[in-house]
Amino acid sequence: MESMPSIELPLLFTLGSRAVIDELHRQLAARGYDDLRPAHGFAFQRIAQGGATGNELAAFLGMTKQAASQMIEYLEQRGYVARQPNPDDRRGKIIALTERGWDSLRESAAILGAIEAEWAALLGSERLAELRADLRRLVAATAGGTLPRQLRPVW
Amino acid sequence: MESMPSIELPLLFTLGSRAVIDELHRQLAARGYDDLRPAHGFAFQRIAQGGATGNELAAFLGMTKQAASQMIEYLEQRGYVARQPNPDDRRGKIIALTERGWDSLRESAAILGAIEAEWAALLGSERLAELRADLRRLVAATAGGTLPRQLRPVW
DNA sequence: GGGATATAGTCAAGGGAGTTGACTATGCGC
DNA sequence: GCGCATAGTCAACTCCCTTGACTATATCCC
Numbered sequence: 001m002e003s004m005p006s007i008e009l010p011l012l013f014t015l016g017s018r019a020v021i022d023e024l025h026r027q028l029a030a031r032g033y034d035d036l037r038p039a040h041g042f043a044f045q046r047i048a049q050g051g052a053t054g055n056e057l058a059a060f061l062g063m064t065k066q067a068a069s070q071m072i073e074y075l076e077q078r079g080y081v082a083r084q085p086n087p088d089d090r091r092g093k094i095i096a097l098t099e100r101g102w103d104s105l106r107e108s109a110a111i112l113g114a115i116e117a118e119w120a121a122l123l124g125s126e127r128l129a130e131l132r133a134d135l136r137r138l139v140a141a142t143a144g145g146t147l148p149r150q151l152r153p154v155w
Numbered sequence: 156m157e158s159m160p161s162i163e164l165p166l167l168f169t170l171g172s173r174a175v176i177d178e179l180h181r182q183l184a185a186r187g188y189d190d191l192r193p194a195h196g197f198a199f200q201r202i203a204q205g206g207a208t209g210n211e212l213a214a215f216l217g218m219t220k221q222a223a224s225q226m227i228e229y230l231e232q233r234g235y236v237a238r239q240p241n242p243d244d245r246r247g248k249i250i251a252l253t254e255r256g257w258d259s260l261r262e263s264a265a266i267l268g269a270i271e272a273e274w275a276a277l278l279g280s281e282r283l284a285e286l287r288a289d290l291r292r293l294v295a296a297t298a299g300g301t302l303p304r305q306l307r308p309v310w
Numbered sequence: 311g312g313g314a315t316a317t318a319g320t321c322a323a324g325g326g327a328g329t330t331g332a333c334t335a336t337g338c339g340c
Numbered sequence: 341g342c343g344c345a346t347a348g349t350c351a352a353c354t355c356c357c358t359t360g361a362c363t364a365t366a367t368c369c370c
Contacts, residue, residue: 006267007200009274010179012290013172019297020165039356045162055318067357069319091318091365112162115297119164122296123289131289134278135167141277142174142270194327210347222328224348246336246347 020115027111033104035078043071044097044105047081051094080104175270182266188259190233198226199252199260202236206249235259 021038028036039061046052046060058068072095075081080101086092097105120128176193183191194216201207201215213223227250230236235256241247252260275283 006264006271009271009287009290010172010175010267012287012294013168013175015294016290016297017165017168017172019294020168023297024165053318063356064358065319066321066359070356086318089318089366093319109162112165116164118296119293122292127285127289130282131286132164132167134282134286135164135171137277138274139167139170139174141273142171142178208347218327219329220348221330221350225327241347244337244347248348 020112023115024108024111028104028107031107033107036080036104039071040075040080041108043068043075044080044101047095047097047101048105051084051096053086053092053094057095075101175267178270179263179266183259183262186262188262191235191259194226195230195235196263198223198230199235199256199263202250202252202256203260206239206251208241208247208249212250230256 024041025036025038028034043057043061046057052060054069054072055065057072058065061068061071072081072083076083079098081095082098083093084096086094116128123131179196180191180193183189198212198216201212207215209224209227210220212227213220216223216226227236227238231238234253236250237253238248239251241249271283278286
Protein backbone atom coordinates (compact mmCIF):
# COMPACT_ATOMS: atom_id res chain seq x y z
CA MET A 1 0.00 0.00 0.00
CA GLU A 2 3.11 2.16 -0.09
CA SER A 3 2.64 3.13 -3.69
CA MET A 4 -0.94 4.32 -3.20
CA PRO A 5 -1.13 6.44 -0.07
CA SER A 6 -4.55 7.92 -0.76
CA ILE A 7 -6.26 4.60 -0.35
CA GLU A 8 -5.25 4.40 3.29
CA LEU A 9 -7.96 6.56 4.78
CA PRO A 10 -10.92 4.76 3.22
CA LEU A 11 -9.21 1.51 4.13
CA LEU A 12 -8.92 2.59 7.74
CA PHE A 13 -12.61 3.41 7.83
CA THR A 14 -13.50 0.05 6.39
CA LEU A 15 -11.16 -1.87 8.66
CA GLY A 16 -12.37 0.08 11.67
CA SER A 17 -15.98 -0.53 10.82
CA ARG A 18 -15.40 -4.22 10.30
CA ALA A 19 -13.29 -4.60 13.40
CA VAL A 20 -15.93 -3.08 15.66
CA ILE A 21 -18.82 -4.94 14.11
CA ASP A 22 -16.98 -8.25 14.15
CA GLU A 23 -15.98 -7.80 17.77
CA LEU A 24 -19.53 -6.81 18.72
CA HIS A 25 -21.03 -9.90 17.14
CA ARG A 26 -18.36 -12.17 18.51
CA GLN A 27 -19.29 -11.03 21.99
CA LEU A 28 -23.02 -11.08 21.30
CA ALA A 29 -22.71 -14.66 20.09
CA ALA A 30 -20.84 -15.58 23.26
CA ARG A 31 -23.73 -14.19 25.28
CA GLY A 32 -26.38 -16.22 23.52
CA TYR A 33 -27.24 -13.94 20.61
CA ASP A 34 -25.58 -16.04 17.95
CA ASP A 35 -28.47 -15.68 15.54
CA LEU A 36 -28.10 -11.92 15.11
CA ARG A 37 -26.34 -10.55 12.06
CA PRO A 38 -25.00 -7.01 11.67
CA ALA A 39 -27.92 -6.01 9.47
CA HIS A 40 -30.28 -6.82 12.33
CA GLY A 41 -28.58 -4.28 14.54
CA PHE A 42 -29.31 -1.57 12.03
CA ALA A 43 -32.92 -2.71 11.82
CA PHE A 44 -33.22 -2.62 15.61
CA GLN A 45 -32.05 0.96 15.65
CA ARG A 46 -35.04 1.90 13.56
CA ILE A 47 -37.56 -0.37 15.27
CA ALA A 48 -36.51 0.92 18.68
CA GLN A 49 -37.76 4.40 17.70
CA GLY A 50 -41.34 3.65 18.69
CA GLY A 51 -41.81 0.81 16.24
CA ALA A 52 -41.88 0.84 12.47
CA THR A 53 -43.94 -0.47 9.60
CA GLY A 54 -42.43 -2.87 7.13
CA ASN A 55 -42.09 -0.23 4.47
CA GLU A 56 -40.42 2.22 6.84
CA LEU A 57 -37.92 -0.43 7.77
CA ALA A 58 -37.28 -1.34 4.15
CA ALA A 59 -36.63 2.31 3.29
CA PHE A 60 -34.32 2.70 6.27
CA LEU A 61 -32.31 -0.37 5.34
CA GLY A 62 -32.29 0.47 1.65
CA MET A 63 -33.85 -2.78 0.54
CA THR A 64 -37.15 -3.90 -0.95
CA LYS A 65 -40.13 -4.42 1.32
CA GLN A 66 -40.09 -8.13 0.44
CA ALA A 67 -36.56 -8.48 1.73
CA ALA A 68 -37.41 -6.49 4.86
CA SER A 69 -40.47 -8.65 5.41
CA GLN A 70 -38.34 -11.76 5.17
CA MET A 71 -35.92 -10.36 7.73
CA ILE A 72 -38.78 -9.46 10.05
CA GLU A 73 -40.03 -13.00 9.83
CA TYR A 74 -36.58 -14.29 10.71
CA LEU A 75 -36.43 -12.02 13.75
CA GLU A 76 -40.00 -12.80 14.76
CA GLN A 77 -39.39 -16.55 14.68
CA ARG A 78 -36.43 -16.08 17.00
CA GLY A 79 -38.36 -13.88 19.41
CA TYR A 80 -36.67 -10.52 18.82
CA VAL A 81 -39.61 -8.63 17.33
CA ALA A 82 -43.38 -8.96 17.13
CA ARG A 83 -45.77 -7.95 14.39
CA GLN A 84 -48.71 -6.07 15.85
CA PRO A 85 -51.79 -4.85 14.01
CA ASN A 86 -51.65 -1.16 13.26
CA PRO A 87 -54.63 0.51 14.97
CA ASP A 88 -54.55 3.40 12.51
CA ASP A 89 -54.35 1.38 9.31
CA ARG A 90 -55.75 -2.07 8.94
CA ARG A 91 -53.49 -2.83 6.00
CA GLY A 92 -50.37 -2.24 8.02
CA LYS A 93 -48.58 -3.87 10.90
CA ILE A 94 -46.30 -2.36 13.48
CA ILE A 95 -43.00 -4.09 14.12
CA ALA A 96 -41.96 -3.75 17.76
CA LEU A 97 -39.12 -5.13 19.85
CA THR A 98 -39.91 -7.90 22.31
CA GLU A 99 -38.21 -8.12 25.68
CA ARG A 100 -35.54 -10.29 24.11
CA GLY A 101 -35.09 -7.67 21.45
CA TRP A 102 -34.57 -4.97 24.05
CA ASP A 103 -32.22 -7.23 25.98
CA SER A 104 -30.06 -7.71 22.91
CA LEU A 105 -29.94 -3.96 22.39
CA ARG A 106 -28.82 -3.40 25.97
CA GLU A 107 -26.12 -6.04 25.57
CA SER A 108 -24.95 -4.39 22.37
CA ALA A 109 -24.77 -1.02 24.08
CA ALA A 110 -22.72 -2.49 26.91
CA ILE A 111 -20.29 -4.17 24.53
CA LEU A 112 -19.90 -1.10 22.36
CA GLY A 113 -19.46 1.01 25.46
CA ALA A 114 -16.62 -1.26 26.58
CA ILE A 115 -14.93 -1.00 23.19
CA GLU A 116 -15.25 2.75 23.32
CA ALA A 117 -13.76 2.79 26.81
CA GLU A 118 -10.77 0.87 25.51
CA TRP A 119 -10.37 3.40 22.78
CA ALA A 120 -10.58 6.24 25.25
CA ALA A 121 -7.88 4.57 27.31
CA LEU A 122 -5.75 4.21 24.21
CA LEU A 123 -6.07 7.72 22.81
CA GLY A 124 -7.18 9.73 25.80
CA SER A 125 -10.76 10.88 26.05
CA GLU A 126 -10.21 14.39 24.71
CA ARG A 127 -8.49 12.99 21.64
CA LEU A 128 -11.34 10.51 21.19
CA ALA A 129 -13.84 13.36 21.42
CA GLU A 130 -11.93 15.21 18.72
CA LEU A 131 -11.93 12.10 16.59
CA ARG A 132 -15.66 11.78 16.97
CA ALA A 133 -16.22 15.42 16.11
CA ASP A 134 -13.99 15.19 13.03
CA LEU A 135 -15.68 12.03 11.85
CA ARG A 136 -19.08 13.65 12.22
CA ARG A 137 -18.01 16.53 10.02
CA LEU A 138 -16.43 14.30 7.39
CA VAL A 139 -19.40 11.99 7.22
CA ALA A 140 -21.84 14.86 7.10
CA ALA A 141 -19.88 16.50 4.29
CA THR A 142 -19.35 13.34 2.26
CA ALA A 143 -22.61 11.53 2.82
CA GLY A 144 -24.45 14.79 2.29
CA GLY A 145 -28.15 14.69 3.00
CA THR A 146 -28.28 10.92 2.99
CA LEU A 147 -27.13 10.65 6.55
CA PRO A 148 -29.54 8.29 8.23
CA ARG A 149 -30.49 6.34 5.12
CA GLN A 150 -28.99 3.40 3.32
CA LEU A 151 -27.07 1.88 6.16
CA ARG A 152 -26.75 -1.40 4.36
CA PRO A 153 -23.37 -2.24 2.81
CA VAL A 154 -24.39 -2.87 -0.83
CA TRP A 155 -21.03 -4.28 -1.64
CA MET B 156 -29.95 7.53 18.25
CA GLU B 157 -30.12 9.83 21.23
CA SER B 158 -30.90 7.03 23.64
CA MET B 159 -27.93 4.95 22.63
CA PRO B 160 -24.86 7.17 22.43
CA SER B 161 -22.27 4.41 22.29
CA ILE B 162 -23.46 3.23 18.92
CA GLU B 163 -22.42 6.47 17.30
CA LEU B 164 -18.75 5.79 16.78
CA PRO B 165 -19.13 2.45 15.02
CA LEU B 166 -21.91 4.02 13.00
CA LEU B 167 -19.64 6.86 11.94
CA PHE B 168 -17.03 4.37 10.79
CA THR B 169 -19.58 2.48 8.78
CA LEU B 170 -21.14 5.59 7.28
CA GLY B 171 -17.72 7.01 6.49
CA SER B 172 -16.61 3.83 4.85
CA ARG B 173 -19.75 3.62 2.77
CA ALA B 174 -19.73 7.26 1.85
CA VAL B 175 -16.20 7.14 0.46
CA ILE B 176 -16.66 3.87 -1.34
CA ASP B 177 -19.97 4.93 -2.84
CA GLU B 178 -18.55 8.23 -4.00
CA LEU B 179 -15.52 6.50 -5.47
CA HIS B 180 -17.62 4.09 -7.47
CA ARG B 181 -20.05 6.74 -8.56
CA GLN B 182 -17.16 8.65 -10.09
CA LEU B 183 -15.50 5.55 -11.47
CA ALA B 184 -18.77 4.61 -13.18
CA ALA B 185 -18.99 8.09 -14.67
CA ARG B 186 -15.52 7.61 -16.14
CA GLY B 187 -16.37 4.33 -17.82
CA TYR B 188 -15.58 1.86 -15.07
CA ASP B 189 -19.17 0.97 -14.31
CA ASP B 190 -18.45 -2.75 -14.10
CA LEU B 191 -16.18 -2.49 -11.07
CA ARG B 192 -17.51 -3.32 -7.63
CA PRO B 193 -15.87 -2.34 -4.34
CA ALA B 194 -14.58 -5.86 -3.79
CA HIS B 195 -12.60 -5.55 -7.02
CA GLY B 196 -10.73 -2.57 -5.64
CA PHE B 197 -9.52 -4.64 -2.74
CA ALA B 198 -8.49 -7.41 -5.10
CA PHE B 199 -6.56 -4.93 -7.26
CA GLN B 200 -4.63 -3.78 -4.22
CA ARG B 201 -3.27 -7.28 -3.83
CA ILE B 202 -2.76 -8.00 -7.52
CA ALA B 203 -0.87 -4.74 -7.97
CA GLN B 204 1.85 -6.01 -5.62
CA GLY B 205 3.68 -7.87 -8.37
CA GLY B 206 0.83 -10.19 -9.22
CA ALA B 207 -0.80 -12.90 -7.17
CA THR B 208 -1.91 -16.49 -7.48
CA GLY B 209 -5.55 -17.39 -7.11
CA ASN B 210 -5.02 -18.81 -3.66
CA GLU B 211 -3.13 -15.76 -2.46
CA LEU B 212 -5.95 -13.58 -3.64
CA ALA B 213 -8.56 -15.78 -2.00
CA ALA B 214 -6.70 -15.62 1.31
CA PHE B 215 -6.34 -11.86 1.03
CA LEU B 216 -10.03 -11.39 0.35
CA GLY B 217 -11.08 -13.92 2.96
CA MET B 218 -13.05 -16.08 0.57
CA THR B 219 -12.70 -19.54 -0.95
CA LYS B 220 -10.46 -20.07 -3.94
CA GLN B 221 -13.54 -21.00 -6.00
CA ALA B 222 -15.14 -17.64 -5.31
CA ALA B 223 -11.87 -15.83 -6.04
CA SER B 224 -11.52 -17.75 -9.28
CA GLN B 225 -14.99 -16.69 -10.31
CA MET B 226 -14.17 -13.07 -9.58
CA ILE B 227 -10.93 -13.34 -11.56
CA GLU B 228 -12.87 -14.67 -14.51
CA TYR B 229 -15.26 -11.73 -14.28
CA LEU B 230 -12.34 -9.29 -14.26
CA GLU B 231 -10.53 -11.13 -17.02
CA GLN B 232 -13.56 -11.08 -19.32
CA ARG B 233 -13.77 -7.32 -18.87
CA GLY B 234 -10.09 -6.79 -19.54
CA TYR B 235 -8.87 -5.72 -16.11
CA VAL B 236 -6.62 -8.68 -15.35
CA ALA B 237 -4.90 -11.48 -17.24
CA ARG B 238 -4.12 -15.02 -16.16
CA GLN B 239 -0.54 -15.86 -17.03
CA PRO B 240 1.17 -19.20 -16.64
CA ASN B 241 3.41 -19.31 -13.61
CA PRO B 242 6.97 -20.01 -14.81
CA ASP B 243 7.91 -21.44 -11.41
CA ASP B 244 4.94 -23.76 -10.94
CA ARG B 245 3.08 -25.30 -13.81
CA ARG B 246 0.01 -25.90 -11.65
CA GLY B 247 -0.37 -22.24 -10.87
CA LYS B 248 -1.23 -19.09 -12.74
CA ILE B 249 -0.25 -15.55 -12.01
CA ILE B 250 -2.97 -12.93 -12.03
CA ALA B 251 -1.66 -9.60 -13.29
CA LEU B 252 -3.24 -6.26 -14.05
CA THR B 253 -3.68 -5.30 -17.68
CA GLU B 254 -3.26 -1.74 -18.88
CA ARG B 255 -6.95 -1.18 -18.30
CA GLY B 256 -6.50 -2.52 -14.78
CA TRP B 257 -3.69 -0.09 -14.10
CA ASP B 258 -5.70 2.74 -15.61
CA SER B 259 -8.59 2.04 -13.28
CA LEU B 260 -6.22 2.06 -10.31
CA ARG B 261 -4.81 5.42 -11.33
CA GLU B 262 -8.32 6.82 -11.70
CA SER B 263 -9.23 5.50 -8.27
CA ALA B 264 -6.15 7.09 -6.76
CA ALA B 265 -7.03 10.42 -8.35
CA ILE B 266 -10.60 10.30 -7.10
CA LEU B 267 -9.61 9.27 -3.60
CA GLY B 268 -6.94 11.94 -3.59
CA ALA B 269 -9.57 14.53 -4.45
CA ILE B 270 -11.84 13.34 -1.65
CA GLU B 271 -8.96 13.47 0.76
CA ALA B 272 -8.11 16.98 -0.37
CA GLU B 273 -11.69 18.03 0.36
CA TRP B 274 -11.35 16.56 3.79
CA ALA B 275 -8.08 18.35 4.37
CA ALA B 276 -9.77 21.59 3.38
CA LEU B 277 -12.59 20.85 5.78
CA LEU B 278 -10.58 19.88 8.82
CA GLY B 279 -7.19 21.35 8.13
CA SER B 280 -4.35 19.10 7.14
CA GLU B 281 -2.78 18.77 10.57
CA ARG B 282 -6.09 17.72 12.04
CA LEU B 283 -6.55 15.22 9.23
CA ALA B 284 -3.09 13.83 9.91
CA GLU B 285 -4.04 13.41 13.56
CA LEU B 286 -7.24 11.68 12.52
CA ARG B 287 -5.28 9.31 10.35
CA ALA B 288 -2.81 8.56 13.11
CA ASP B 289 -5.59 7.95 15.64
CA LEU B 290 -7.45 5.69 13.26
CA ARG B 291 -4.31 3.68 12.64
CA ARG B 292 -3.86 3.09 16.34
CA LEU B 293 -7.51 2.18 16.92
CA VAL B 294 -7.63 -0.19 14.00
CA ALA B 295 -4.33 -1.79 14.96
CA ALA B 296 -5.55 -2.27 18.53
CA THR B 297 -9.00 -3.55 17.64
CA ALA B 298 -8.25 -5.61 14.58
CA GLY B 299 -5.21 -7.01 16.33
CA GLY B 300 -2.92 -9.12 14.21
CA THR B 301 -5.46 -9.50 11.43
CA LEU B 302 -4.64 -6.17 9.90
CA PRO B 303 -4.22 -6.79 6.21
CA ARG B 304 -6.51 -9.80 6.05
CA GLN B 305 -10.21 -10.24 5.61
CA LEU B 306 -11.02 -7.00 3.89
CA ARG B 307 -14.30 -8.29 2.67
CA PRO B 308 -17.45 -7.10 4.51
CA VAL B 309 -19.02 -10.43 5.51
CA TRP B 310 -22.20 -8.73 6.45
C1' DG C 311 -71.22 8.38 -1.84
C1' DG C 312 -68.45 6.08 -4.97
C1' DG C 313 -65.09 4.95 -8.48
C1' DA C 314 -60.05 5.63 -9.65
C1' DT C 315 -55.71 5.50 -7.79
C1' DA C 316 -52.16 4.81 -4.23
C1' DT C 317 -50.21 2.13 -0.50
C1' DA C 318 -49.16 -2.04 3.05
C1' DG C 319 -48.16 -6.48 2.92
C1' DT C 320 -47.65 -11.32 0.89
C1' DC C 321 -46.63 -15.11 -2.49
C1' DA C 322 -43.75 -16.91 -6.09
C1' DA C 323 -39.88 -17.21 -9.13
C1' DG C 324 -35.22 -15.87 -10.25
C1' DG C 325 -30.40 -14.17 -9.78
C1' DG C 326 -25.73 -12.94 -7.85
C1' DA C 327 -22.12 -14.17 -5.13
C1' DG C 328 -20.70 -16.91 -1.90
C1' DT C 329 -20.17 -22.00 0.11
C1' DT C 330 -19.02 -27.22 0.34
C1' DG C 331 -17.51 -31.28 -2.05
C1' DA C 332 -15.16 -33.86 -5.58
C1' DC C 333 -11.81 -34.07 -9.08
C1' DT C 334 -7.27 -33.46 -12.04
C1' DA C 335 -2.59 -32.04 -12.56
C1' DT C 336 1.62 -30.77 -10.76
C1' DG C 337 5.16 -30.22 -6.99
C1' DC C 338 7.86 -31.84 -3.10
C1' DG C 339 9.55 -34.79 1.03
C1' DC C 340 11.57 -38.84 2.29
C1' DG D 341 9.69 -43.18 -7.00
C1' DC D 342 5.85 -43.39 -3.88
C1' DG D 343 2.75 -40.65 -1.20
C1' DC D 344 1.01 -36.65 0.39
C1' DA D 345 0.28 -31.55 -0.28
C1' DT D 346 -1.16 -27.83 -3.19
C1' DA D 347 -3.19 -24.90 -7.49
C1' DG D 348 -6.95 -24.69 -9.98
C1' DT D 349 -11.61 -26.16 -12.02
C1' DC D 350 -16.43 -28.14 -12.30
C1' DA D 351 -20.81 -28.89 -10.20
C1' DA D 352 -24.45 -28.50 -6.86
C1' DC D 353 -26.31 -25.92 -3.34
C1' DT D 354 -27.45 -21.89 0.00
C1' DC D 355 -28.44 -17.29 1.42
C1' DC D 356 -30.20 -13.05 0.80
C1' DC D 357 -31.81 -10.00 -2.14
C1' DT D 358 -34.53 -8.72 -6.54
C1' DT D 359 -38.52 -8.28 -9.89
C1' DG D 360 -43.26 -9.25 -10.84
C1' DA D 361 -47.98 -10.24 -9.68
C1' DC D 362 -51.60 -10.13 -6.43
C1' DT D 363 -55.06 -8.88 -2.38
C1' DA D 364 -56.81 -5.77 0.97
C1' DT D 365 -57.32 -1.36 2.74
C1' DA D 366 -56.95 3.78 2.43
C1' DT D 367 -57.26 8.20 0.19
C1' DC D 368 -58.36 11.49 -3.45
C1' DC D 369 -61.60 13.91 -5.87
C1' DC D 370 -65.80 14.43 -8.69
